Every structure is written in C-alpha cells, then in structure tokens.
Amino acid sequence: MNNLNKQRRNFIKATAAGGLSCAMGLPGTIAAQTLGTGFSDYKALVCVFLAGGNDSWNTFVPASNAEYGAYSRSRGGTNGSGLAISQSDLLKVDDGQYGFHPSMEGMRSMYNSGDCAVIANVGPLIMPTTPAQFKDASVGLPPQLFSHNDQQDQWHTLRGERLSTSSGWAGRIADGFGSRLGAQQLPANISLAGTTLFQAGDLTTPYVMGAGGATTFDGLDPDDTISRTFQDIATAPYENIYQRGFGDVQRRAFEFSDTVTQNLGAARDFQAFSDFLGADDLDADLNLGLAVQLNTVAKIISRQSQLSMSRQVFYVQLGGFDTHDNQNNEQPLLLESVSRSMKAFHDAMGEINMQNSVTAYTASDFARTLTSNGDGSDHGWGGVHFAVGGSVNGGEIYGNYPILELGGELEIGRGRFIPTISSDQYSATLASWFGVDDQNLSGIAPGIGNFPFAERNLGFMA
Amino acid sequence: MKIQAALCLMFVCFNVVFAPANAQTPDSNFSDVSTWSINSSINTKNNLALDGNPSSRWTTRTRQNPGQFFEIDFNTIKTFDRVVLDSARSAMDFPREYEVLVSQNGSDWVTVAQGAPDAANQIVIDFDQQNARFLRIEQQGSDGFYWWSIHELVISLENSVTTLEPPTDDVVNAISFLNQATFGTTQNELQALLRLDDEIDVAFEKWIDQQLSMDGTDNIFDMQLANYPADPNFVRNNDTFVDQWFLNAVEAPDQLRQRVAWALSQIFVVSVRGAGLHRRPFGVGDYYDLLIRDGLGSYRELLEKVTLHPSMGQYLSMAGNQRANEEGTISPDENYAREVMQLFSVGLVQLNIDGTPVTAPSSSGQDQIPVATYDMATIEGFARVFTGWNYQCDDSNERRCEFDRLRVTEEPPTRTFNQVAPLIMYPEQHEPGTKHLLQYPGAVSELPAGQSGELDLEMALDNIADHPNVGPFLSKQLIQKLVTSNPSPAYIERVARVFNNDGTGARGNLGAVVRAILLDTQARAAITPANIETAGKIKEPIMRIIHLWRNYGVYAGTGRIDASTTFQGGRFSPSDEIEQGPLQARSVFNFYSPSFAPTGEIQDDNLVAPELQLANEFLNTTFSNYLYDQIFRFTSADDQRRDGRAFINIDEEVELAEDLATDEIVDLVAVKLFGREDRISTTLRDHVVREVDLINARNDRDFENRASTAIFLIATSPEFAWQQ
Structure with a gap:
C-alpha cells in the first residue's frame, strides 16, 4: 500500500467536497484553494472506442492502382472468402490515392472539409520497433500483443511494460489539472459506456452515466x-x-444525478441528431447506440457554462468490431454507425458554435489481419485512426500508411503490421491541444520519451 | 379417544392412529404449501388436499385401484418424518393398501413406508427422517365400491434429530456457507443444513455430498423444446431460456450445481449478445445445461464438451473453421484458439501454484513483468488444430453437410443446424500439417502431421488441461466468484493442489475443487475485527435480486417469472436493465474483469473487487430503481396486475407495520436477507427504524409504505451488497 497516495487522495477528496457544496448552493471555498491558473476557455475530448478491434485496413483503404492491387491480393480479393472492398466502391479522397469505406460518406465529407485527419499505422509501442527487432525481441514490446483486454488497457493507460499502473491517461490528465479546473460541478471525466481504465485517475474518479443520460x-x-x-x-x-x-x-x-438530470432536461435538442435518429429509412440492423451516447455528450457540452466546466473528457463506445466471422456483412453497418454518428456530433457542435473546442477521436483494441480466416479476420496490431473537430488540421494523412502487402516491410505474418506511430504519440498530441504542458506530457504518455523529440506532437491538432 | 396400533410390515414399522371423525387435523410444519406443485392420477382439484380445510377433499372419483397416486413436488428439499392422510368425513375412503415414496429428482423413487389399514379416517404414517424434493402416495390396493379420498394431507417433521439449538457461531458459519454455495441463504435451506449433523463441519460435508449426488435441474427440458429438431425453423425469443433460468436459480434444489454453473458461465463465456446467438434459445439453454450437468465433474471432459458445443462453435467461430489455402490468403481462424487458452484454461502468464505470476525483468530492466504462457506460434498451432469442425446438419438424414453451406452467415439464417449436437469433423477441411502447442515440462507440445482431426483435438485438449497453470488459474477465479475477491496465495494453493490431485490421483475433479473451496479455512473462518477489512466480496446485482426473491416468495400470475415484463429494456432481459443476465455478457470477457479495482483505497491496497465494476453511478441508480419498483409496487400489498411480472410477498412485514412494530420489521428483514435477526449492524438498524417511524401510520397505504421502506433501505444498503 502506498500511504503517500492515500494522503494525497484524502486531500483531493476534501477539495472535491468543497466543490460540491458550491454546486449545491452552499458557501464554497474552492476559489481560495485554487493553486494553479484556471482555464479561461473550454475544451472537450471525446474518445470513440471501437471495441473488439476494428479492421481499419477496410476503413480507410489504399485506392491507387499501384497500392490497391497489393491490398486486394492480401485480402483474397472481393469474392468468396475474400475481404477486400471493391476499388470502384471506395469513397475516394486525395485524388484517388485513398478511399473511405463505402458506408462512410460522413467521414469523407469531414475529411474533405478539413475537419477530419487520418493518422496512419498507430498502435501501442514501447519504442520505435523494426521488424528485425521484433523478430529477435531485442526491444521491449507491449505485453500480450493481440489480446483484447490487454491491448485495450494499453490504449487506455499507455502503461507499456509498467503493468502496475492502474490509472488511465485521461484520469491522469484530470489528476494533473487538479484545482485548475475550479468549481466544476461534475468530474472532468464522464463515461457513457461503463467503468473504464481510461478515465480512472490515481486521485480522481470519473462519473459514469447511461447512454441516454443520468437517471434519478x-x-x-x-x-x-x-x-x-x-x-x-x-x-x-x-x-x-x-x-x-x-x-x-x-x-x-x-x-x-440531480445536477446531470436537470441540466440534460434543460439542454437544447440538436437538429443533426434529430435528423439522424429520427430518419425513417434507417437500416433496422444499424446500431444507434453510439449516436445516442454522442447526442447526450453534445447536450452536456451545451451546458458547460451553467455547469462551470472548463475541461471535459468523454468516453463513448461501440462494440461488435471483433469480426472473426461474417465480416463483410457486419463491418459495413458498424462503420456506417461510426461515420454518421461522428458526423452528426460534429454538426451538432456547429449548431452551438463549439466545433473548435471539441475534438472526437477513435481508438480500438488493435487492427486486424489482412488475410481472411474464411469469412473474417483475426487480431492484428497497428492500424488507422481518425480525429474529428474544428481544431483538427484535417484533410490529411499523418504518418506513413504502409503498403498492404504480405511479406512487406512492416508485415509480421498474416498481414499484421508493426505500428510506426505509438499510441503515446497519438494521445500526447491530443493532450497537448487539451492543455497539458510539455513538461507534464511524460506523466500522461509515459513512453513519449522513447520517440524522437520532433515526433512527439504529430501535428494533426491546431 | 385414540387407539394406536403398531404394525410391522416387511420393510418398516409405523404407527397407525385410529381417530374419531371429528379429530382435529394436525398442523404441518410447512408454510410454503402454495409454492408446491401437485400431481395426481386424476389430476383435478389436487390442491383441496392441502388447503387446510378438512371439509374439502381430493378424490379419485372412481373405485380404488392399484396405481392411483397423489404426488407433491416441493420445489425444494424438505425434511420430514411423518405423513398424515385424513379422509375425515369420507370415512370409508381410506386407502386399502398404500405406499409412501420419496425422490430427489422425480424419477428415482425410494419406498419409505407402506401399509394396509383395516379402517381409519386419519392414518398417521411415521418413518425415518427424509430429505427429499418429491413425495408420492401410491394406492396398492383396490375396493369394489369406495373411492379413495384425501380431505387433508399433512406432512411434518416430528422428531428433529437436532433437539438443541446449534451454537451461534455454527449458525453464522452456516449462513455464510450457504451464501457461498447457493443463490442466497433461505431459512428452509439453513434449517435443513443444520439438521444434517450436530458437528457443523460434518453437516457441510453431508450437504455437499447430497448436492453432488443430485441430478442437475436443467433448462431445456422445462423449456418444452423436447420436440426439437422436428421444427428446424425453431426461433424463439431468448426469454424462453431466461425465464426458466430464473426459476431454477430461485427454487431448484440442486443449488450448488446451479451456483457453480453460474460461475462457470462467466468463465466459459457464451453470449446471446454476439454471433446471432439470440436466435438460438435452445442451443443456448443446452449450453447452460451442459455447465449444470458437467460443472462438478471432470475439467478435461467439460473442456471438450464446451469446445464442441455448437453454441460455443458459433460464438467463438470455431464452427466452420477452415484450413489455409495455397495462395496464403486464408488462414485458420484464431478466435477460439486464443480465448480457450487466455480465458478457459491457462491464462496469459505463467503462474506459480499459489496463483502468483512468474516474473522476469522488463526490457528496460526497471520493472518485473510476468512471463507469457504462450506466443503467436502457439495460437497459430491451436488454430490449426481447431480446423475442420462444423455443425451437424439437421434438415436431412445425414449428419454431415457440405462444409461451406453450413456457414451461418445469413441474417436471418436461412439454413439451420443442430443447436445441441456436438460439432463434428469434416476431414477435408482439417489442417494436415504439424501443430505447435503449449510448452511445459512433460508436455506433448508438437503434434505430428497427418493425424485425424479427432486425435489432434484429443491431444491438444490434453496439452491444455495438463498445463500446470490450469489449477491455480481456475481455482482463483472460482474462489473469487464463490467466496472472496482476494484469496490468500495459500488458499489458492490449497485448492490448486486439489485440482491437481483430488486424493484419488484424479486431476481436474471440479466437484472436489468446489468442496475444497467451500471448506477451506479461509472460507470458513469466522469474521473478526482482525479480518473483516478484506473478507468476502460484493454480490453481483443479479445475485442480490435472486437472494431477495428466494426469501420473499417471489411469484408471478402466470406461474413463471417473465423476464421481459419483470425487467425493462429491449431484446436482452434482464441485462439491458441491470447489466447482467444468464449468457448475456457484452463480450467473452464477461460482465466484469477478475482483476478490476476501483480507484481509491481498494486499488491503493493492491486489492481487487471484480463485482464493483458493475457498481458505477449509473448502474447503482438503475439497480436501486429496480428494487424500488419491486419493493414498493410489485408486492402482495399492491397486487393488481396478473401477468408474468415477478411479485414479492411482504404480508408479514405489513402485518408488523400495522402493529407499529418497526424493530420487529427490521428483525424479520434481517432474517430474510442476512439469515438472522442479529446479522444486521446497529447502525443500519437505527437508520431504518428512525426513517420508518417518521412515516404516517393512518391507513393501509402508510403501513405498506412502512414495510416497503424498511425492506428497500436494507436491500439497497452496502451491507446487503456484501457477501461475507
């Protein structure tokens, strides 16, 4: 047991209680306790977690004649047990060099308007890793590669080999901001999808609410x-x-519960979500869970001034991405849900003029194997992710999208790829935008020091 | 005036009491008659024999003939040593020859008494004390004129073996034992356990023996799906299985089997939330029945049956797993290969026998990190082992179908397969080459090329089941699910050693493992100020509900608990509301992680509290609201709706409320939810009494409100959430 930890926690508990009494209309003393400089602006980060391991090679696909051929061969083509998306169906960007999955029109439109960035070949890494180093295990590797829960934990905690770490990087951000957050009426971290390690602090505790809001x-x-x-x-x-x-x-x-319920009750409705969720031509099998969660997030964000919030991290999740089976039927609906939900959320932020203050980004256990197992794919490693928002330097691909070739440069069997960007770098870029100072970055992304200084910030955030 | 005569027959001696027609019918020991199921040869007006009214009767409506019978299913184990047959005013309708039989399962019967009275309108039949679920009175004689009638049938326990009140410590120990071994202690079960022996440790042994000897109460039979696969398009709402599961959890007599199956279903996870399994209630129910039937048997056999069950084949996509093609664009499916090792057997990291990980320095040298149990090559090896297996066809006379056609990808499925028959080998799709398996001392870790798929599977499952990790890995998880979140390494080691050898040389005897878990010194240790800090565990939400139901005579208008009306939500009741339900986890990683630790002192102290992953702000609110509805609205006091919604009986509490006896209400709730009136803390008692006494006491609504408030505050308290 760590006694120091306990003492610090007790101190934080005491200050948190002060903040609450403020919220409940009693005389508050939080202002007097503020030690650092409070934030003058509002920012929110929204983690959209694609649980199960999204096949991101089919989400954002090489479309040029040169690279599509390798992709299609590796995936066994478009027929029978093949997993490739037809070249002509791809929603092309960058003069046809790449294309979004055909069910991701919303994401493409945000890419084209400069509000969506593609970050290529991201995954947990201890340090930059070459295929030779991987093979002879001469560098440290994230423990239990390819295992769902372990790799989810890697994304959530960025702990690398320090397995005793039991806080998430969003939790540590909230810990670090401490009194800079002032008299926020709610914890900085809110999950709409259950308890997660991502938001667990060493000192602070997230608030978990239902997809549709709090209940009383x-x-x-x-x-x-x-x-x-x-x-x-x-x-x-x-x-x-x-x-x-x-x-x-x-x-x-x-x-x-009362604070949240009252504020949600008073929050506005968003045209973008009414249009999406109220449409009468929705596919009956389309999972609307993600849209419902993001609609609730939008409502809470719209009440930020009433709730005195200056920094918030939201966690939302969509499951079903572990497509070992039936991938060609299941993944399109999942990606449609991701694309339309994130587009609706971005538009909703436009309705309240908050697009520049809010960034949503994707994360997932891992990408998947290029090769088919008959009608699905198995667990991989590095993959493609998206950041969406007004402060995103969008319309570009960050990092190196690999040639999707079996036996290719970074390929380590069955079309699994060694990442070239670590989830530390990806997260640190978001954290820096969110207001984490450079000197505190290694507390949030502990492995960041193992990567070249110039690449600690990937540049996809303004 | 009574004339008593002792008659001795071939097997047993018993007493027959001849009494005048106006004799009083004696009292039964049992107050739960309304929950019994009764059957008889005529099967009409059966309940009139048990209605406490000697005027009304059950009768054969025909002359006495051998084979006529009257049968009771107590729906729980009863202890009794006397049956009284009262034919009251139908004085000549006494049975000419009878036999009294008992059974544990309704199919294997033992005769405990028989007789041929000359004349009697009240036949008292005494016999050795019986613990049984079923009782049957059978007519052996005949009469050319008279019917056989029972105006009143009384079953009682006259000569309790234990005459002295057992010591308090023993009772507390027994309550704790039953909370670990069943879906929640009830007074009936507690008394039956205490009666088994004066020595509490011997009573525990006997209780476990009794439970191990019982057949499992399964789901499928009662789902009345026995006609399958006559209807190959059989698709029903998954609630069919869930409704039956609740009934079994509440009242099946084989509680140990049910509780262990529930734990195993959270280790060998299959879920209707994935792979279209919600369309297969029959297959899913059968999978659960497998865990009930074989959950206390051999681990190796269980592992094989789980592996080849079509529900698992569908959930983790082993069914239809095909061999690699020459182009290298198709590889064997790694899904089952990965999860069978990670979750069902050995786990990710090498373990010492006490469950602690074997460690080595990390790449930086700064940390000690656990050593992996296997690598990618092992997963690929097992993926190759598991190729070639697929469903049995059920729409033709041939079990074997074309391999490709059997992939169940259409939604809704246009083709069906046998939901219960084990997967079979389709040799043309089995990988012919060598297979690399788990490596450990003594292991056969390389399968030669060219073996049959069946032999590959046998050897590969042996390779898994014999790995030294299995004992500590499974033992720890079972201890966590049954007894305590943080077992000491020594506790894990004691149980793991029983897994490795049950004393007869057999490995993987799960019945012996469960016995070792329940009888271990750490499980049976009395709670003291010195050990209370980390003792026990949090009860899962669904366990709290069932514990409440078991003690509040849950009932439903339709006779079965209808999950879809009892719980809110959509397709998946009850997990849409309480985030738990039988075979309803969101992924193969179960409802919660065995290593979950909430931020705060639990994490700081390096402890875990897995079930607290289901206790967050949202779920605690919805759970509290569920209980509010159940306790304030759906009770015997406000019993307007007659559908499948679960109601609880709070009549006793309301009666005490009418007497303004608030302390006694708390006593009663404590007996029902904590096993004894003194097992509630004075703090909680004081809070509840103070609050209840603030409520008006003017009319029926007020009294009901008082009763419900007491139950609600206790059922939502951290004390009830704790299993000690």
Whole structure:
C-alpha cells in the first residue's frame, strides 16, 4: 500500500467536497484553494472506442492502382472468402490515392472539409520497433500483443511494460489539472459506456452515466428525509473495504444525478441528431447506440457554462468490431454507425458554435489481419485512426500508411503490421491541444520519451 | 379417544392412529404449501388436499385401484418424518393398501413406508427422517365400491434429530456457507443444513455430498423444446431460456450445481449478445445445461464438451473453421484458439501454484513483468488444430453437410443446424500439417502431421488441461466468484493442489475443487475485527435480486417469472436493465474483469473487487430503481396486475407495520436477507427504524409504505451488497 497516495487522495477528496457544496448552493471555498491558473476557455475530448478491434485496413483503404492491387491480393480479393472492398466502391479522397469505406460518406465529407485527419499505422509501442527487432525481441514490446483486454488497457493507460499502473491517461490528465479546473460541478471525466481504465485517475474518479443520460433515484426526493437516510447508510463507517467501495458509489450516484438530470432536461435538442435518429429509412440492423451516447455528450457540452466546466473528457463506445466471422456483412453497418454518428456530433457542435473546442477521436483494441480466416479476420496490431473537430488540421494523412502487402516491410505474418506511430504519440498530441504542458506530457504518455523529440506532437491538432 | 396400533410390515414399522371423525387435523410444519406443485392420477382439484380445510377433499372419483397416486413436488428439499392422510368425513375412503415414496429428482423413487389399514379416517404414517424434493402416495390396493379420498394431507417433521439449538457461531458459519454455495441463504435451506449433523463441519460435508449426488435441474427440458429438431425453423425469443433460468436459480434444489454453473458461465463465456446467438434459445439453454450437468465433474471432459458445443462453435467461430489455402490468403481462424487458452484454461502468464505470476525483468530492466504462457506460434498451432469442425446438419438424414453451406452467415439464417449436437469433423477441411502447442515440462507440445482431426483435438485438449497453470488459474477465479475477491496465495494453493490431485490421483475433479473451496479455512473462518477489512466480496446485482426473491416468495400470475415484463429494456432481459443476465455478457470477457479495482483505497491496497465494476453511478441508480419498483409496487400489498411480472410477498412485514412494530420489521428483514435477526449492524438498524417511524401510520397505504421502506433501505444498503 502506498500511504503517500492515500494522503494525497484524502486531500483531493476534501477539495472535491468543497466543490460540491458550491454546486449545491452552499458557501464554497474552492476559489481560495485554487493553486494553479484556471482555464479561461473550454475544451472537450471525446474518445470513440471501437471495441473488439476494428479492421481499419477496410476503413480507410489504399485506392491507387499501384497500392490497391497489393491490398486486394492480401485480402483474397472481393469474392468468396475474400475481404477486400471493391476499388470502384471506395469513397475516394486525395485524388484517388485513398478511399473511405463505402458506408462512410460522413467521414469523407469531414475529411474533405478539413475537419477530419487520418493518422496512419498507430498502435501501442514501447519504442520505435523494426521488424528485425521484433523478430529477435531485442526491444521491449507491449505485453500480450493481440489480446483484447490487454491491448485495450494499453490504449487506455499507455502503461507499456509498467503493468502496475492502474490509472488511465485521461484520469491522469484530470489528476494533473487538479484545482485548475475550479468549481466544476461534475468530474472532468464522464463515461457513457461503463467503468473504464481510461478515465480512472490515481486521485480522481470519473462519473459514469447511461447512454441516454443520468437517471434519478425513484422515491428519493432530495427534500425528503429518506434521501438523507439513504446517504447516511451509504456513507456509514463500514469495517469492510468492499462495503465502503459500494457505499462510495451510492453516495456519488446520489450527489450527481440531480445536477446531470436537470441540466440534460434543460439542454437544447440538436437538429443533426434529430435528423439522424429520427430518419425513417434507417437500416433496422444499424446500431444507434453510439449516436445516442454522442447526442447526450453534445447536450452536456451545451451546458458547460451553467455547469462551470472548463475541461471535459468523454468516453463513448461501440462494440461488435471483433469480426472473426461474417465480416463483410457486419463491418459495413458498424462503420456506417461510426461515420454518421461522428458526423452528426460534429454538426451538432456547429449548431452551438463549439466545433473548435471539441475534438472526437477513435481508438480500438488493435487492427486486424489482412488475410481472411474464411469469412473474417483475426487480431492484428497497428492500424488507422481518425480525429474529428474544428481544431483538427484535417484533410490529411499523418504518418506513413504502409503498403498492404504480405511479406512487406512492416508485415509480421498474416498481414499484421508493426505500428510506426505509438499510441503515446497519438494521445500526447491530443493532450497537448487539451492543455497539458510539455513538461507534464511524460506523466500522461509515459513512453513519449522513447520517440524522437520532433515526433512527439504529430501535428494533426491546431 | 385414540387407539394406536403398531404394525410391522416387511420393510418398516409405523404407527397407525385410529381417530374419531371429528379429530382435529394436525398442523404441518410447512408454510410454503402454495409454492408446491401437485400431481395426481386424476389430476383435478389436487390442491383441496392441502388447503387446510378438512371439509374439502381430493378424490379419485372412481373405485380404488392399484396405481392411483397423489404426488407433491416441493420445489425444494424438505425434511420430514411423518405423513398424515385424513379422509375425515369420507370415512370409508381410506386407502386399502398404500405406499409412501420419496425422490430427489422425480424419477428415482425410494419406498419409505407402506401399509394396509383395516379402517381409519386419519392414518398417521411415521418413518425415518427424509430429505427429499418429491413425495408420492401410491394406492396398492383396490375396493369394489369406495373411492379413495384425501380431505387433508399433512406432512411434518416430528422428531428433529437436532433437539438443541446449534451454537451461534455454527449458525453464522452456516449462513455464510450457504451464501457461498447457493443463490442466497433461505431459512428452509439453513434449517435443513443444520439438521444434517450436530458437528457443523460434518453437516457441510453431508450437504455437499447430497448436492453432488443430485441430478442437475436443467433448462431445456422445462423449456418444452423436447420436440426439437422436428421444427428446424425453431426461433424463439431468448426469454424462453431466461425465464426458466430464473426459476431454477430461485427454487431448484440442486443449488450448488446451479451456483457453480453460474460461475462457470462467466468463465466459459457464451453470449446471446454476439454471433446471432439470440436466435438460438435452445442451443443456448443446452449450453447452460451442459455447465449444470458437467460443472462438478471432470475439467478435461467439460473442456471438450464446451469446445464442441455448437453454441460455443458459433460464438467463438470455431464452427466452420477452415484450413489455409495455397495462395496464403486464408488462414485458420484464431478466435477460439486464443480465448480457450487466455480465458478457459491457462491464462496469459505463467503462474506459480499459489496463483502468483512468474516474473522476469522488463526490457528496460526497471520493472518485473510476468512471463507469457504462450506466443503467436502457439495460437497459430491451436488454430490449426481447431480446423475442420462444423455443425451437424439437421434438415436431412445425414449428419454431415457440405462444409461451406453450413456457414451461418445469413441474417436471418436461412439454413439451420443442430443447436445441441456436438460439432463434428469434416476431414477435408482439417489442417494436415504439424501443430505447435503449449510448452511445459512433460508436455506433448508438437503434434505430428497427418493425424485425424479427432486425435489432434484429443491431444491438444490434453496439452491444455495438463498445463500446470490450469489449477491455480481456475481455482482463483472460482474462489473469487464463490467466496472472496482476494484469496490468500495459500488458499489458492490449497485448492490448486486439489485440482491437481483430488486424493484419488484424479486431476481436474471440479466437484472436489468446489468442496475444497467451500471448506477451506479461509472460507470458513469466522469474521473478526482482525479480518473483516478484506473478507468476502460484493454480490453481483443479479445475485442480490435472486437472494431477495428466494426469501420473499417471489411469484408471478402466470406461474413463471417473465423476464421481459419483470425487467425493462429491449431484446436482452434482464441485462439491458441491470447489466447482467444468464449468457448475456457484452463480450467473452464477461460482465466484469477478475482483476478490476476501483480507484481509491481498494486499488491503493493492491486489492481487487471484480463485482464493483458493475457498481458505477449509473448502474447503482438503475439497480436501486429496480428494487424500488419491486419493493414498493410489485408486492402482495399492491397486487393488481396478473401477468408474468415477478411479485414479492411482504404480508408479514405489513402485518408488523400495522402493529407499529418497526424493530420487529427490521428483525424479520434481517432474517430474510442476512439469515438472522442479529446479522444486521446497529447502525443500519437505527437508520431504518428512525426513517420508518417518521412515516404516517393512518391507513393501509402508510403501513405498506412502512414495510416497503424498511425492506428497500436494507436491500439497497452496502451491507446487503456484501457477501461475507
């Protein structure tokens, strides 16, 4: 046990409680406790996690005659058990050099308008790694490559080989901002998709809400005595650590639910989401979960001044990307959901003039093998990701998109690729935009020092 | 005046009491008659024999003939040693010859008494104490004129083996034991356990013996899908399986099997949220039944049955796994190969027998990191082993179909396959070459080329099951799911050693492993101020609901708990609402991770609390709201709707509320939810009493409100969320 940690935490708890009493209309002292300089602007980061490992080689595809051939061969063509997308169906960009998956019109339009950047061949790395180094294991590699939960954890924590790290990089950002966040009425980290390591701080705890927003406790009107009793029971000094852990969640749930519910109730509706979610020609199999989550995120962002928020990180998630089977039928619907949901979100931010303050980006367990297993693909490593927002230097590909050839330069079997950009660099670029100072960057992305100084910021954020 | 005569027959001695027609019918020990299922040869008005009213009767409506019977399924194990047959005013309708039989499963019967009374309107039949789920009275004689009638049938326990109240420590220990081994302690189960032996440790052993000897109560049979595959297009809502699962969790007598199967279903995960399995309630139910039937048997056999079950084949895409093509653009599917090792057997890192990882320095030399159990080559080797397996066809007389045609990719599926028959080998799709397997001392880790697919599978599963990791890996997870989140390494080692050798030389005896887990000193240690800090675990949300239901006589108008009306949400009840449900995890990684630790002191202390991953602000709110509905609206006090919605019976609490006996309400709730009235903390008691006493006490609504408030505050408390 780390006693120092505990002491620090207790201090933070005390200040957090101060912030809350402020929110509840009691005399607050948070301003007096502010140590650093508060933020004068508002920014939000939205992590769109594609759970299961998105086949990103089919998401953004080489379309030039020279490179499409290698891609198509590696994927077994477009017929039978082949996984390739037909060259003519691709939604081409960059004079036909590349193309988005045919179901991603929204993403292409944002790319063309300069609001979407493509970051090519990203994945967890300890340090720059060559195929030779990979083969003879002469450099450290992310533990348990190709395993879902371990690689998700790598993306969430950027911990590399420091497996005892139990905080996520967004959690550490919130820890580091500390009192600079002032009297925010909600925790800086909010998940709409369950508890994640990504947002767990060493000192701060995220708030978890439902995809459609918070729910209030039935029968527990804050003005009734039963609410007081309910909270007293939650916070009683239990002798058992799990009881205290459970009670702590009850307390937090009760404290925030009214604030969130009232603000969501007062939030505006967004035309972009009404148009998408209200359309009557939606494919019945299209998963709208991501759009519902992002619609709720948009509403919370729209209340940032009422909630006194200056920095927020949201976590949303869409599952189903582990396409070992039936990929050609399932992935198009998933990508359509990603593309239309992120486009609607970006448009919604336009409706409230917040596009420059909000950046959404994708992350995923890993990319997938180029070769087919019959009608799907297996776990890979490096892949393609997207950052979307008004502050994104979009319309460009950052990094080197590899030639998708079996036996090619970075290929290590079955069409798995060694990343050429680490998730540390990708995350650090986003964190810098978000307001993390250079000297604090290694606390957020601990492996960043292993990469060339000039490449710590990939340049896709303004 | 009674005349008592002792009759001795071939097997047993028993007493027959002759009593005048106006004799009082004796009392039963059992108050849950309404939950019993009754069957008889005529099968009409059966309940009139058990309605407590000696005027009404069950009768054969025909002359007495051998084979007539009256049968009760208690839906739980009952302990009894007396049956009284009261024919009251139908004095001549006593059975001419009868036999009393009991059974654990409804199919294997044991005769415990028989007799041929001359004349009697109240026949008292005593026998050795029985623990049984089924009771049957069978007519052996005949009469040319009279019917056979039972005005009242009374079953009771007259001579309790344990006459002394067991010591408090033993009772507390027994409550804790049953919370670990069942879906929640009930008073019936507790009393039955305590009665098994004066020595509590012996009682535990006997209880486990009893449970191991029981057949599993399965889901499929009761889903009445036995006609499958006569209807090859059989597609039903997945709720068919879920409804039956709830019923079994609440009342099946083989609670240990049910509880262990539930734990195993969270290790060998198959989920209706993936691969179109929601369209296969029959296959999914059968998969769960496999875990019930074989979950306490041999690990190696279980692993093979899991591997070849069509639901697993569909979920982790092993069914239809084809060999590589010459062009190199098709490779064997690695999905099952990866997860069977990572999640079902050995895990990612090498373990010592006490569950701690074997470590080595990291590349930087700054950290010690765990040593991997296998590498990519091993996964590719197993992927090759698992090629060639596919479903059995069910729409023709041939089991074997064309390999390609069987891929179930169409949505909705236009073709069907047998949802329960094991996958079979299609040799033309099996990889012929060598296969690289797990490496460890003594392992056969290289399969030669050219073996049959069946032999490759046998040898590959042996290679997995014999790996030294399996014992500590599985033991730790089972301990975490049954007993405590943070078992000591020594506890894990003691159990892992039983996995490695059950004492007879057999490896992987899961029944012995479960016994070792439940009887271990750490599991049975009394809670003291010294060990309370990290003892026990958090109960999963669904366990809390079932624990409540088991003690509040859950019932539904339709006779079955309809998950889709009891829980809110869409396609997946109940997990759409409470994030848990049988075979409804969001991925093969289950509802929560065995290594989850929330930010705060639990993480700081290097502890884990896996079930707390299902306790976040959102889920705790929806869970509290579920309980609010259940406890304030869907109860016996407000019982307007008669559908499949689950209701609970709070009559006793309401009655106490009418007497303004708030302390006694808390006592009663504590008995039901904590096993004993003194197992609730004084802090919680004081809070609840204070709050309840603030509520008006003027009318029925107020009294109901008082009763519900007490139950609600306790059921949502951190104390009830804790399994000690």
